[in-house]
Amino acid sequence: xxxxxxxxxxxxxxxxxxxxxxxxxxxxxxxxxxxxxxxxxxxxxxxxxxxxxxxxxxxxxxxxxxxxxxxxxxxxxxxxxxxxxxxxxxxxxxxxxxxxxxxxxxxxxxxxxxxxxxxxxxxxxxxxxxxxxxxxxxxxxxxxxxxxxxxxxxxxxxxxxxxxxxxxxxxxxxxxxxxxxxxxxxxxxxxxxxxxxxxxxxxxxxxxxxxxxxxxxxxxxxxxxxxxxxxxxxxxxxxxxxxxxxxxxxxxxxxxxxxxxxxxxxxxxxxxxxxxxxxxxxxxxxxxxxxxxxxxxxxxxxxxxxxxxxxxxxxxxxxxxxxx
Ligand code: DGY
Numbered sequence: 001x002x003x004x005x006x007x008x009x010x011x012x013x014x015x016x017x018x019x020x021x022x023x024x025x026x027x028x029x030x031x032x033x034x035x036x037x038x039x040x041x042x043x044x045x046x047x048x049x050x051x052x053x054x055x056x057x058x059x060x061x062x063x064x065x066x067x068x069x070x071x072x073x074x075x076x077x078x079x080x081x082x083x084x085x086x087x088x089x090x091x092x093x094x095x096x097x098x099x100x101x102x103x104x105x106x107x108x109x110x111x112x113x114x115x116x117x118x119x120x121x122x123x124x125x126x127x128x129x130x131x132x133x134x135x136x137x138x139x140x141x142x143x144x145x146x147x148x149x150x151x152x153x154x155x156x157x158x159x160x161x162x163x164x165x166x167x168x169x170x171x172x173x174x175x176x177x178x179x180x181x182x183x184x185x186x187x188x189x190x191x192x193x194x195x196x197x198x199x200x201x202x203x204x205x206x207x208x209x210x211x212x213x214x215x216x217x218x219x220x221x222x223x224x225x226x227x228x229x230x231x232x233x234x235x236x237x238x239x240x241x242x243x244x245x246x247x248x249x250x251x252x253x254x255x256x257x258x259x260x261x262x263x264x265x266x267x268x269x270x271x272x273x274x275x276x277x278x279x280x281x282x283x284x285x286x287x288x289x290x291x292x293x294x295x296x297x298x299x300x301x302x303x304x305x306x307x308x309x310x311x312x313x314x315x316x317x318x319x320x321x322x323x324x
Pocket of ligand 1: 079
C-alpha cells in the first residue's frame with residue numbers, strides 16, 4: 001500500500017481492533033456509536049475508500065443511490081449481510097466481505113442458551129423471582145421439558161448450524177435433522193449423526209426444537225409462518241439467532257398464546273431494536289438483545305478478520321471473505 005486508504009468505522013469497536021486499524025489505515029470512527037442515516041452513508045460513499053458497516057447500518061438501494069462512489073469495499077463486521085443491497089453494490093462494482101467462522105461457536109452457544117432457557121422455563125422463573133412472587137419449591141412448579149434425547153431441527157447447515165449440531169448431538173444426545181438449500185455431504189452429516197430432509201415442510205413435524213441458522217433478507221422473510229408453525233408438534237420450541245424477519249412475529253405470538261408451541265427464544269427481531277408489542281406480552285418467550293456474537297474474544301476476532309479483509313483488498317487481492 002503506497003498511501004493509507006481512508007476507512008470509515010460506523011460503530012465503536014473493541015479498542016485493540018481500532019488501534020490495529022489505525023496502524024495501517026486512515027481511520028474515521030463514528031464516535032456517536034449510533035446507526036448512520038442513509039444521507040450520511042451517501043456522503044461517506046463519496047469520501048472513503050472502504051466502509052466497515054455492521055448489522056445496524058441499512059445499506060439499502062436508497063443509501064447506495066450515489067454516482068461514482070469513492071468506496072470500493074464494504075468490509076462488514078458480522079457474518080450476516082442482508083442489510084446490504086446486493087444489486088446496488090453489484091451495480092457500483094463495490095466488493096463486500098464478512099466475518100465468518102470466528103463467531104460460530106459463540107452464536108451456537110447463545111442458541112443453546114436460549115434452547116435451555118426456554119425448555120427449562122428459566123425466563124419465567126427469573127421474572128417470577130424478581131417480582132417477589134416465588135413461594136418456594138414444589139413438585140409441580142415451573143416444570144419444563146428435557147432436551148436430552150429429543151430431536152433438534154436445524155434450518156441452515158452452514159458453520160453456525162453445524163456448531164449448534166455439535167453441541168446438541170455430542171453434548172446433549174439430541175437427534176439432528178437438517179434442512180438446507182443445497183445438499184450437505186454425507187461425511188458432514190455423519191459428524192453430527194444428522195439426516196437432511198428435502199424441505200422445510202418435511203422438517204417441521206419432526207422436531208421438538210427448531211433452531212434457525214439461515215440468512216435473512218427478503219427471500220427468507222417469514223419462512224417460519226403460521227402454516228409452518230402449525231406443522232410442528234404440540235409443545236415444540238422455536239429458537240431464532242439468525243435474523244428477525246425469518247419468523248412472522250404475529251404467527252409466533254399466536255402459536256405461543258394458543259398453547260400450540262411450548263415456548264420460543266429470540267435473539268433477533270424484525271425491525272430491531274423495536275420489539276413488536278405482540279411479542280412483549282408472550283410469557284413463554286425468552287428475548288435477548290442480539291447477543292449472539294457478544295463475547296470479548298469474538299468481537300475482537302471479528303474486528304481482526306475485517307482488518308485481514310482490508311489488507312487483502314488494498315494489497316490487490318480478493319478479500320478472503322468476499323461475499324459479493
Ligand atoms: C452477525 O454476525 O451476523 C451478527 O448477527 C451481527 O451482525
